[in-house]
Each structure stands twice: as C-alpha cells, then as structure tokens.
Amino acid sequence: MEKEKIFKKHEGRKDLAGEHAFGDIGQIILLAIFLTVWITDSFFIKFSILTSDYFSIYIRISLAMIVLIIAIYLAKQGLTIVFAEVREKPIVIQKSVFSIVRHPIYLGAILFYPSLLILSFSLSATIVWAAVIIFYFCLCKHEEKLLLETYGQDYEKYKLETPMLIPRVIKRNIKCSLKPRKH
Secondary structure (H helix, E strand, O other): OHHHHHHOOOOOOOOOOOOOOOHHHHHHHHHHHHHHHHHHHHHHHOOOOOOOOOOOHHHHHHHHHHHHHHHHHHHHHHHHHHHOOOOOOOOOOOOHHHHOOOOHHHHHHHHHHHHHHHHHOOHHHHHHHHHHHHHHHHHHHHHHHHHHHHHOHHHHHHHHHOOOOOOOOOOOOOOOOOOOOOO
C-alpha cells in the first residue's frame, strides 16, 4: 500500500488532466523489449549493428552522452514542473521545457533510446524504437484530448504556439484569435 502512494501521488489531483490507463505499463513493456533486442543484437548476435567499422567508440560514446543528458534534462524538468507543486487552480503549464515542446517528458523518454542506439546502431533495435515513437505519439494525442477538455481555449492557443514533440528552430509569430471575427 505504501508503494502505491509513492508511485501514484498524482492520482486524484484536480490540477492535472490525467493520463492513459496503459501509459505506464506500455512504457515499461516497450523499454524491456527494446533493451532485450538492443543488448542481444549489440553484444551477442551482432546481426544488424552498423557503426563499429565506421565510427570511433569515443565519438559514439560522446554523442550518446550528449543525447542522454538532453533526454534526462527534458524528462526531469518536465516531471518536476508538473508534479512538484500542486496548483490551486488548474493552468496550462507553459514555462521552461514546456515552452519548447508540449510533451517534454515524452520527448526525453523518446531521446533515451537513441542514446543507446548511437553506441551500436542496431537496426533491429531501431525498428523497436520506431514502435516506441508511435506509442508515445499515441499517448500524446490521448493526453491532448484530456488537456483540451480540461483547459479548452487556453490549451488550444498553447497548441498553436508550441510544437508537440519536435522543437522549432524558428519561433513562429502567431497572431491569431480563437474567437471568430464578426463581419
């Protein structure tokens, strides 16, 4: 019972829109499948690894560390912002990493996988990563429905201003109104 409180402290909070019922278990299952395929292919079977002949291990480790640090930063910042404080009134969070993408926690999770893929470029594990991306995209779409129901026009405006998962290089200048114009 105590473990449930630790892991599900956010359940029942009025300031959060909710999450997909199978989100957590799906993430764990896909991570386990990915790690199994990546470890098996990279270290034992070596069926589809592509980098060891072309790139130095030092370059691969350096790139992998950069991607991993970005992934950890996005996920940690996002989790801290969403869950660390209980807000009196539900609001659309738009600060910090949420000003870059609407789902920084999921982007951080998605970027974790290439931090390992860079080490061996396992084609088999890359195929699993593609499934992971599709899964996270579906989670994003589900949560966005909940967020639209909870926050309405505020979230619609945020969607127009902030990309879902891929940060923009150039910020768009959006000057549109969500209210219809009268003629």
